[in-house]
Each structure stands twice: as structure tokens, then as C-alpha cells.
Amino acid sequence: MKILLVAINAKYIHSNPAVHSLKAYAKEYKEHIEIAEYTINHSVERVRGDIFRRQPDVVAFSCYIWNITYVEELVIDLRNILPDVDIWLGGPEVSYDPADVLARLPVTGVLVGQGELSFAQLVSSYVRGDAIPGKSIFPEQRVDLDKIPFWYDDLEEFCNRIIYYESSRGCPFSCSYCLSSIDKHLSFRDVEMVKKEMDFFLDRQVPLVKFVDRTFNCKKQHALAIWKHLLEHDNGVTNFHFEVAADRMDEEMLAVLEQMRPGAMQLEIGVQSTYEKTVNEIHRKMDFERIRSVVKRINSWHNIHQHLDLIAGLPFEDYEHFSQSFNDVYALEPEQLQLGFLKVLKGSLMQQRANEYELIYTRKPPYEVLSTKWMDYGQILKLKRIEEVLELYYNSGQYTHTLLQLVQVFATPFSMYEALADYYDIHGLFGIQTSRVKKYEILLEFALQWDPAQEGKYRELLIYDLYLREHMKNRPGFGKDPKKHKERIQAVMMAEAKGHTILKGYDNFNYRELVKAVHVECFEELWEEAYLVIFDYQSKDVRTNNVKTIMQRISF
Numbered sequence: 001m002k003i004l005l006v007a008i009n010a011k012y013i014h015s016n017p018a019v020h021s022l023k024a025y026a027k028e029y030k031e032h033i034e035i036a037e038y039t040i041n042h043s044v045e046r047v048r049g050d051i052f053r054r055q056p057d058v059v060a061f062s063c064y065i066w067n068i069t070y071v072e073e074l075v076i077d078l079r080n081i082l083p084d085v086d087i088w089l090g091g092p093e094v095s096y097d098p099a100d101v102l103a104r105l106p107v108t109g110v111l112v113g114q115g116e117l118s119f120a121q122l123v124s125s126y127v128r129g130d131a132i133p134g135k136s137i138f139p140e141q142r143v144d145l146d147k148i149p150f151w152y153d154d155l156e157e158f159c160n161r162i163i164y165y166e167s168s169r170g171c172p173f174s175c176s177y178c179l180s181s182i183d184k185h186l187s188f189r190d191v192e193m194v195k196k197e198m199d200f201f202l203d204r205q206v207p208l209v210k211f212v213d214r215t216f217n218c219k220k221q222h223a224l225a226i227w228k229h230l231l232e233h234d235n236g237v238t239n240f241h242f243e244v245a246a247d248r249m250d251e252e253m254l255a256v257l258e259q260m261r262p263g264a265m266q267l268e269i270g271v272q273s274t275y276e277k278t279v280n281e282i283h284r285k286m287d288f289e290r291i292r293s294v295v296k297r298i299n300s301w302h303n304i305h306q307h308l309d310l311i312a313g314l315p316f317e318d319y320e321h322f323s324q325s326f327n328d329v330y331a332l333e334p335e336q337l338q339l340g341f342l343k344v345l346k347g348s349l350m351q352q353r354a355n356e357y358e359l360i361y362t363r364k365p366p367y368e369v370l371s372t373k374w375m376d377y378g379q380i381l382k383l384k385r386i387e388e389v390l391e392l393y394y395n396s397g398q399y400t401h402t403l404l405q406l407v408q409v410f411a412t413p414f415s416m417y418e419a420l421a422d423y424y425d426i427h428g429l430f431g432i433q434t435s436r437v438k439k440y441e442i443l444l445e446f447a448l449q450w451d452p453a454q455e456g457k458y459r460e461l462l463i464y465d466l467y468l469r470e471h472m473k474n475r476p477g478f479g480k481d482p483k484k485h486k487e488r489i490q491a492v493m494m495a496e497a498k499g500h501t502i503l504k505g506y507d508n509f510n511y512r513e514l515v516k517a518v519h520v521e522c523f524e525e526l527w528e529e530a531y532l533v534i535f536d537y538q539s540k541d542v543r544t545n546n547v548k549t550i551m552q553r554i555s556f
Contacts, residue, residue, distance in 0.1 A: 001032045001057050001058075001126055001127055002032060002034060002054070002055070002056045002057050002058070003029075003032055003033050003034070003056065003057065003058040003059075003060065003123055003126065004033075004034050004035075004036055004051065004054055004056035004058065004059045004060070005019040005022060005023060005033060005034070005035045005036070005060050005062070006019070006036050006037075006038070006051065006059060006060065006061045006062070007019045007035070007036070007037045007038070007062050008038050008039065008040055008047070008061070008062075008067040008070050008071060008074075009037060009038070009039045009040070009067075010039065010040060010066050010067070011039060011041075012039050012041075012160075012161070013160065013161050013162055014039075014161065014162060015037065015158055015161045015162060015163070015164060016037055016062055017164040017165075017166060017212060018062045018090075018091065018115070019035050019037070019062050020035065020151045021116060021148055021151065021166075022060075022115055022116055022119045022120075023035060023151065024148060024149040024150070024151040025116035025117070025119070025120055025143070025147070025148050025149065026116075026119055026120040026123045026124075027149055028120075028124075029120075029123045029124065029127055032123065032126075032127055033123065034054065034056070036050065036051065036054065038050075040066065040067055040070050044070065044073055044074060044077070047074060048074060048077050048078065048081070051074075051078065051082075052078075052081055052082065056082075056085060057085060057086070057126070058085065058086045058087075058088065058126060059078065059082075059085055059086070059087050059088070060087075060088040060089070060090060060111075060119070061074070061075070061087075061088070061089050061090070061091075062090060062091045063089050063090065063091035063092070063093040063094045064091055064092060064093050065092075065093055065343065065345070065365040065366040065367065066365070066366060068093045068094075068365050069364060069365055071089070072105060075087055075089075075105050075106065075107060076105070076106065079106040086108040086109075086126075086132070087106070087107045087108050088107065088108055088109050088110070088111060088122070089101060089105075089107055089109075089110050089111070090110065090111035090112075090115045090118075090119070091115075092179060092345075093346075093365065094110050094112075095110075095112045095113050095140070096179075096346040096347035097346060097347075098110035098112055098137045099137070102135045102137070108132070108134055108135070108136065109132070109134070109135065109136035109137060109138065110136075110137050110138070111138045112137060112138060112139050112140045113139075113140025113141075114140055114141065114142055114143055114169070115138075116143040116148060117141035117142075117143050118138035118139075118140075118141055121138070122138065142185065142187070144187070145166070145167075145168070145169060145187050145188065145189040145190075146189055146190050146193060148189075150193075150197050150200070152197075152200065152201075155204060155206070162208055162210050163201065163206050163208065163209045163210065164209075164210050164211075164212050165197070165201075165209050165210070165211050165212065166189070166211070166212050166213065167188065167189045167194050167211060167213055167216070167222070167226065168186065168187065168188045168189065168213045168214075168216070168218070168219070168222065169185075169186070169187045169213075169214075170185050170186040170187060170214065171186070171214035171215050171218065172186060172215060172218045173215065173245075173283075173284065173285060174283045175272075175282055175283060175284045176281075176282045176283050176348060176349035176350045176353070177282060177311065177314070177342060177343070177344075177345065177348055177349075177350045178345070178348065179345055179347060179348055180214055186218070186219075188219060188222050191221075191222060191225045191226065194226055195225070195226065195229045198226070198229060198230060198233070199233060201238060202230075202233055202234075202235045202238055203235075205235055205237040205238060206238050207237065207238065207239065208238070208239050208240075208241065209238060209239070209240050209241070210240075210241040211240065211241060211242050211243070213242070213243065214243065215243065215244065215245050215248075216242040216243055216244050217242070217244045217245060217248050217249065217253065218245065218248065220248075220250070220252075220253070223242075223244075223253065224252060224253060224256065227253070227256045227257065228256055230260075230264070230265075231256055231259055231260060231264075234260075234261050234264055236261065238264070239263060239264060239265065239266060239542075240264065240265050240266070241265075241266040241267075241268065242265070242266070242267055242268070243267075243268045243269075243270070244267050244268070244269060245269075245270075245286075246267075246269045246290070246291040246294040246295055247286060247287040247288075247290035247291050247294065249294045254294070254297065254298075257298065257301075257304060258301050258303070260303050260304060261303065262302065262303040262304075262541065262542055262543050263303075263305075263542030263543055264303070264304075265303075265304050265305070266304070266305040266306075266307065267298070267304055267305070267306050267307065268307045268308075268309065269291065269295065269306065269307070269308050269309070269334075270308075270309045271286070271288070271291060271308050271309060271310060271325070271329050272284065272286075272309060272310060272311045272314065273310065273311065273314055273317055273321075273322075273325045274288050274324065274325045274328040274329070275316065275317050275321045275322075275324065275325055277316045278314050278315060278316045278317040278321070281314075281315045281316055282314055282315065282350075283349070288328070291332075292328075292332060295308070295332045295334065296332060296333075299332070299333055299334075302541075302543065303543065304543070305335045305336075305543050306332075306334040306335055306336075307334060307335065307336040307338060308329050308332065308334040308336070308337055308338070309338045309340060310322075310325055310326060310329055310337070310338065310339050310340065311340050311341065311342050312339065312340070312341050312342065312369070312375070312380065312383045313341055313342035313359075313369030313372055313375060313380065314342060314372075315353075315357045315372065315373075315374070316374060317374060317375070318374040318375055318379075319375055319379045319382075319383075321374075322375070322383070323412070323414040323415075323418075326339070326413070326414045327412045327413055327414050330413040330414070331413070335397065335543065335544065336394075336395045337390065337394060337395065338395075339383065339386065339387040339390055341368050341369055341380070341383070341384075341387075342359075342361075342368070342369040343361075343366050343367050343368055343369075344359060344361045344367045344368075344369065345367060346367075357372055357373055358371075358372060358373040359371075359372055359373075360372075360377075382418070382421070385421035385422075385424065385425060385430065386414075386417045386418055386421045388421070388424075388430065389417055389420045389421045389424055390417055392439060393420070393439075393443065394417075397469075397544055397545060397546075398436070398439075398465060398466075398469050399440070399443060399462075399465050400465060400544075400546075401461050401464055401465050401526075402443060402447070402458065402461040402462050402465050403416075405454070405457065405458070405461055406443075406447050406450070406451070406458075409447075409450050409451045410450070419446075419450070420446055423442075423446045423449070424442075429442065436470075437466075437476045440462045440465075440466060440476065440478060441476075441477070441478055443462065444458055444459065444462055444478050456480070456524075456525050457525045457526065459478055459479065459480055460480065460523050460524070460525050460526050461526065462476075462478055462479075463476070463478075463479045463480070463521060463523075464521070464523065464526065464533070467519050467521060467535045467547075468535065468546040468547055468549070469545065469546065469547070471518075471519055471535070471537050472519075482521070482522075484522075485522035485532075488522065488532065488554065489520045489522065489532070492520065492532060492534075492552070493511060493514055493515055493520065494511055496514060497509065497510055497511035497514050502534065502550055502552075503518065503534065503536060503550065504539075505538050505539075506518075506538075517537065517538070518534055518535055518536055518537060519534075519535040519537075520532065520533070520534050520535070521533050521535070522554065529553055529555075530553070530554045530555065531551045531552060531553055531554060532551070532552045532554050533549050533550070533551050533552075534549065534550040534551075534552075535547050535548075535549055536548040536549065536550060
């Protein structure tokens with residue numbers, strides 16, 4: 001008996017914790033269970049062929065909004081080429097309306113909700129040879145998280161992939177757009193077990209562990225114990241990602257976070273909207289002033305990467321109010337600002353009130369908003385374009401200092417990205433793959449349309465931002481002519497090669513090696529006085545990915 005658990009992930013770097021959890025829980029029958037992970041970027045033909053070659057007796061798919069269309073195509077094909085194979089579906093995308101799924105698709109059955117217990121029972125039945133009726137629905141059976149075995153004993157199959165980890169299930173909030181609002185049950189894995197399993201990752205210096213807990217800090221003592229353990233056992237390498245409610249951070253939690261090594265932690269904070277009427281309507285308990293205070297405080301430590309989320313298309317939030325939400329969150333200066341779009345999930349309160357809100361959304365996954373009573377499709381399209389330039393310029397972190405200058409020319413940050421999106425649209429730049437240097441050139445051209453008097457400053461800012469990230473072999477065309485400062489730079493480097501007084505870690509470098517290892521630039525317009533800046537590519541800020549700089553005041 002061969003049972004194949006199939007995961008179709010969004011990207012290669014992703015792994016699917018659900019299929020591994022199912023196999024781990026059914027450990028008594030592990031010799032009968034195989035896991036096959038693919039991505040939506042693989043052709044259906046390739047995946048279909050690989051499943052066929054494995055010759056399973058049973059195939060079970062993990063279904064989500066990003067892969068359900070792909071899975072449905074596979075299911076139909078597999079039913080024709082493997083007519084005797086039983087096919088099961090599970091996951092959030094088939095759990096709300098399993099009867100409809102069974103009516104539409106040629107599958108044997110559906111496992112609803114948490115699937116560990118149901119899957120173990122299903123496997124047991126197959127191994128024993130019990131008859132399983134077609135078109136079956138296994139109702140949700142909650143599982144004790146402490147009884148799910150740790151499945152990361154062998155990390156080879158997760159090489160170059162994100163490690164996902166679950167220390168709790170459920171969410172205390174009732175946000176109307178989220179499936180967690182349907183089931184408010186919360187469960188937690190024993191803290192001592194979590195600590196032991198974190199040590200496994202720390203001992204092996206895993207680069208990134210991403211907690212999938214919906215709101216990691218919803219239970220203070222649980223979160224605090226884990227954070228304290230990570231602080232005390234930090235290995236200098238591993239980064240941990242948590243989704244948190246910032247307004248639930250108290251002084252004890254913040255005191256621990258402040259001590260974290262730079263780069264040891266990422267926090268994802270779902271703001272979604274700052275418009276009070278919208279926040280109340282979606283049943284989201286949030287104190288934005290507290291969020292503002294906490295995010296700014298964490299920013300001041302320069303040790304934790306913060307990722308803040310907004311959702312466009314929520315009830316009562318029109319284009320103007322959304323722009324205010326954008327400006328409110330942008331002012332907090334997170335490392336990333338995710339501009340997402342409402343997904344009207346099956347079974348959510350948002351879906352139930354879709355007619356009231358005049359919600360139009362795609363009828364196929366991911367059920368994304370097209371328009372609402374308060375925002376038309378044209379405005380949604382504008383926000384889509386703004387999202388794209390926001391990703392290119394702000395979230396990439398490659399243009400930080402240039403954007404800080406440029407945003408001052410506009411009434412608000414939102415109006416700047418709105419104008420940049422219009423510039424991309426007018427010049428036919430959307431959908432075109434451009435080099436990194438070309439993106440800098442585009443930003444310069446855009447800046448000079450709005451602030452031509454500062455051309456020299458923008459050229460220097462772009463050079464500064466560029467060399468903060470990359471030691472360019474060829475100087476970009478938008479940079480100022482470096483000949484003016486050639487002798488000054490040579491003198492500084494020659495002195496450093498002899499005395500080694502400025503740079504650390506270059507004691508054995510001669511002049512030629514030093515010139516190749518670092519970059520030196522003179523800036524005349526960025527600050528009140530002129531500075532010579534050395535870009536040290538051996539030292540990097542792990543939070544921003546920018547290299548270390550050493551500045552020397554110069555005079556002419």
C-alpha cells in the first residue's frame with residue numbers, strides 16, 4: 001500500500017508543513033506514506049507524469065487558494081490515467097464546502113479542517129484493507145499539538161527551503177475576512193517541547209525558521225518563554241519570523257526584544273487599516289496608537305526587521321481613506337510595507353456580507369476583490385500599480401536615502417507612489433524586465449520631473465544607495481565624474497594600506513587588494529559638508545542588507 005501526500009507550493013523555497021505533519025502523526029504507518037512536493041511553476045504535465053511513475057494506491061492533495069485550480073486539473077487527469085487510485089483532498093480550500101467539492105470533482109473524499117487524526121484513521125483503514133465508501137467526508141477532529149511528532153529530524157530535504165514551525169493553532173481575534181473568525185479554539189504546543197525543537201534548529205544553524213502561528217504573542221507567557229530561550233541560546237546565525245499583534249506587546253516583552261541580536265528576529269504586524277470605521281466593521285480589535293508607539297520603539301533599536309501589512313478593499317474604506325492608512329503606516333518606517341488586496345474566503349463573514357458591501361471579486365481563486373461599494377475597479381487597478389512600484393522601490397530596500405529625499409517633494413508618501421505608478425504607466429514600464437541599474441535611472445528621471453533643481457543631490461543619493469548594496473564593477477552612467485576626487489581617494493587608500501587605521505579586517509591587504517575590496521566615493525551635496533565615504537563590503541547590516549560605511553569630512 002503506497003499513499004502519496006502531494007503538496008503544490010507557491011515557490012521552490014517554500015515547504016508544506018501540513019503534509020509533513022500528517023505523515024509524522026501517522027508514524028505507525030510511515031513505511032506506507034510518501035511525500036511529493038512541487039510548485040505551481042512546474043508544468044502540470046511534469047507533475048502528472050511524476051505522480052504516475054510513482055504508482056501510488058492513494059493520492060492526497062493539500063489544497064489552498066493559490067493551488068486549488070492547479071490541483072483540480074491534476075485530479076481530473078489522474079482520474080483518467082489512474083482510474084483505480086483513490087484521491088483525497090484536504091486543507092482550507094476544500095474544508096468549507098466539502099459536499100460541493102465531492103459533487104464537482106472525481107475524488108474519493110475530503111478531510112475537513114485539522115487533518116492529523118482523520119488522516120491517521122484513513123491510512124489505518126487502507127493498510128488493514130477496510131472498505132472505504134466513495135464520496136466520503138471526514139469531519140474535523142482537533143488534535144493535541146503535543147502529540148504531533150517533530151518531523152525535521154532530517155534537514156536534507158529542506159535544504160534551501162524555509163523551515164516552517166507551529167507552536168499554536170487558532171487566533172483570539174474575529175476579523176471578518178479571515179477563516180480564523182469561524183473557529184476561535186486556541187491550542188498551544190508545550191513550551192518545553194518548543195524550546196527543545198528550537199535548539200535543534202539552533203544547533204544546526206538553520207538560516208530561517210518561520211513560525212506559522214496566527215498571532216504568536218496572543219498568550220504572553222507562551223511567547224515570552226520562547227523569546228527568552230531564543231535570546232539566551234542565540235547562535236549568531238538563525239533568524240526567527242513571527243506574526244504578532246504589536247498592540248499586545250507589554251514592557252516585559254519589549255525588554256526581551258530589545259536585547260535580540262540584530263538580524264535574529266523578524267516581526268510581521270497586520271495593521272490592515274487605520275480607518276476606525278473600517279476597523280470596527282471588520283471586527284478587528286486594534287489600538288493603532290499603541291501599534292505606532294511599539295513599532296517606532298522597536299525601530300529605534302535597529303535590531304529587528306518589521307513587516308507591516310495593509311489590506312485594500314475593506315468595507316467603508318474608500319480610496320481617500322486607504323491613502324490615509326497607507327500614509328499612517330508608511331510614517332512608521334517599517335522595513336517592508338505589504339499592500340495586499342482583500343480575499344473573500346469561503347465561509348468567512350466577509351463572504352456572507354458580500355452583497356451588503358457590493359463586493360465584486362474573482363469567482364476563481366484567490367477570490368480577490370475587484371470593487372466594493374466604496375472603491376471602484378479603476379481605483380483597485382490604481383492601487384495594483386502602486387503596489388508594484390512600492391515593491392520595486394520601497395520594499396526592495398535599495399533606494400532608501402533617495403526616497404527619503406524625494407518624498408519631501410510630495411504632499412504625502414501615497415501621492416509620491418501614485419505619481420511614480422503613473423510615470424511607469426505613461427512610459428510603458430510595467431511588465432518589462434529591467435536591470436537594477438535601469439531602475440535607478442528610471443527613479444532619477446522621475447525625480448528630475450518633480451525636483452529638477454536638486455539633480456546633483458539625486459545623482460549622489462542614487463550612487464550612495466547603489467554602493468550600499470553592491471560593489472559595482474562598472475560605474476553607472478548617472479554617477480558624477482569621479483576624476484575630480486581621484487587623487488584624494490588614492491591618497492586615503494595608500495595611507496590605509498600602510499597604516500590600517502580605518503578599516504577592520506583588512507590588515508593583510510596591500511593597496512591593490514584594498515582598492516578591489518572596498519569602494520570609495522566623495523559626496524559634495526548630501527550633507528552640509530562634503531564627505532569621503534568608504535563602503536566596507538565585509539561588514540553588512542543584517543537587518544537592512546546595507547554594508548557598513550566609514551565617513552571622513554573633506555574640504556576643498
